[in-house]
Amino acid sequence: MVNVYILDMINVFIPHRWNNNDYSEISELLDRTKFIVRDYSVPASSPFDKIDKRYNVDPQIQRQIQYASVVVCSNRPANNNGMSIDEIKYAISIGKPVVAVQITDNISRQILMLDIPVISKRKNSLESWIEYNIN
Known part of the structure; x- marks a missing residue:
């Protein structure tokens, strides 16, 4: 009998924002997990050409x-305002599980207000x- 894993x-x-290392730190952490990760984040190498400002979050x-x-987000206080939050x-709002990784000592006020779990x-x-949290 052959075992299939x-x-x-x-x-x-x-x-994320490109002006800090949160994206790379979280990506590297995910790469060390046992999961095969398909990353749907917006990469620096291929940003969207145009963001529609009529929406809080662009449809793309x-x-x-x-x-x-x-x-998976960071706990960084810079997430308090802007596109990341x-x-x-x-x-x-669409029912996705959200977790914050503790990148900094200070936790974003918004992360706390939204009751997002912060993990080490x-x-x-x-x-x-x-x-x-994933079924």
């Missing part, structure tokens, strides 16, 4: 979030949270 695949969206980004199984709020920046913490 099915690897867990997850679709992830990481709300909404689509990326809809594909995600989970949204709007993306997080959109994810919550450890592989085991993220794996456990994903396993518990």
